[in-house]
Amino acid sequence: MRKQYGTAARTVAAVGTSITLALLLSACGDSEGGPKRSEPQKAGSATSAPAEQPKPTDDKGPTVPDTSRTLATINASNGLQIVIHSATREQGGFLTVNGTLKNTTSKLIITPPQWSGQEINVQKTGPSFAGVTLVDKTEKKRYYVLRDTEGYPLTTTGINSMQANESISIFAQFPAPPANVTHVDIQFPTMPTATIELS
Numbered sequence: 001m002r003k004q005y006g007t008a009a010r011t012v013a014a015v016g017t018s019i020t021l022a023l024l025l026s027a028c029g030d031s032e033g034g035p036k037r038s039e040p041q042k043a044g045s046a047t048s049a050p051a052e053q054p055k056p057t058d059d060k061g062p063t064v065p066d067t068s069r070t071l072a073t074i075n076a077s078n079g080l081q082i083v084i085h086s087a088t089r090e091q092g093g094f095l096t097v098n099g100t101l102k103n104t105t106s107k108l109i110i111t112p113p114q115w116s117g118q119e120i121n122v123q124k125t126g127p128s129f130a131g132v133t134l135v136d137k138t139e140k141k142r143y144y145v146l147r148d149t150e151g152y153p154l155t156t157t158g159i160n161s162m163q164a165n166e167s168i169s170i171f172a173q174f175p176a177p178p179a180n181v182t183h184v185d186i187q188f189p190t191m192p193t194a195t196i197e198l199s
Contacts, residue, residue: 067100072186072194076112079105080162082170082188087196094146095134095176095198097186100169103162110161114189117145126158129172135185135193136177143174143184 071084084099103109117131130153134143146154155172162168177184177198187193 066098071196074186074188074191074194075104076191078109079103079107080109080111080191082191084186084194084196087184087186087198089176089198090173093176095143095174096171097134097174097196098169098171100167101159101162102167103165106164108161108163111159112190117189125152127160128153128157129155129170129188131189132172133187134174134177135187136181137183137185138181139178141177143177146173146175 067083067085069085071087074082074084081102081104082099083102084097086096086098088096088098090096111127113127115131116128128145130145132145132155135141136143148154153172156168156170159168159170181198183195183197185193185195
């Protein structure tokens with residue numbers, strides 16, 4: 001009798017364990033591993049992005065800039081246009097200018113070599129925006145594009161030409177002007193000067 005009772009008890013326990021495991025796996029499938037049921041988002045609730053979600057990147061700059069703002073629009077006589085979207089002070093004492101370079105024509109345009117300025121590493125970096133400068137009228141100073149430890153300009157490089165109606169995100173980094181300076185002039189060689197607001 002004890003043997004039969006023990007066997008029956010083990011059978012009941014095994015069935016109970018199986019049911020418990022099935023319930024646990026079902027719950028885990030709903031919360032983590034399995035397909036998730038879509039539920040309507042409640043008004044006023046917040047949805048978090050996945051952890052360490054990569055930021056959108058661009059081959060010509062560190063990140064795709066926010067194009068919702070326009071600080072300045074600079075037009076060249078050949079149909080090239082530069083739209084400045086932001087000029088943001090960063091930690092470490094530098095300023096990042098983001099923009100979009102556009103070819104507003106229906107033909108191929110070669111970018112001006114003057115944009116590279118007196119670039120000594122042009123053979124390695126290709127064309128760049130190393131010739132772009134900022135002018136601080138308040139402090140009467142001119143700021144040049146920063147360089148990395150190997151002497152390369154911290155700006156978009158490699159743009160030789162622009163296809164018809166093409167747009168490319170661009171950036172350049174400069175030493176940050178003093179905190180009291182709120183506006184600077186940005187100068188692209190061969191193009192008109194524009195005043196932009198710092199943030």
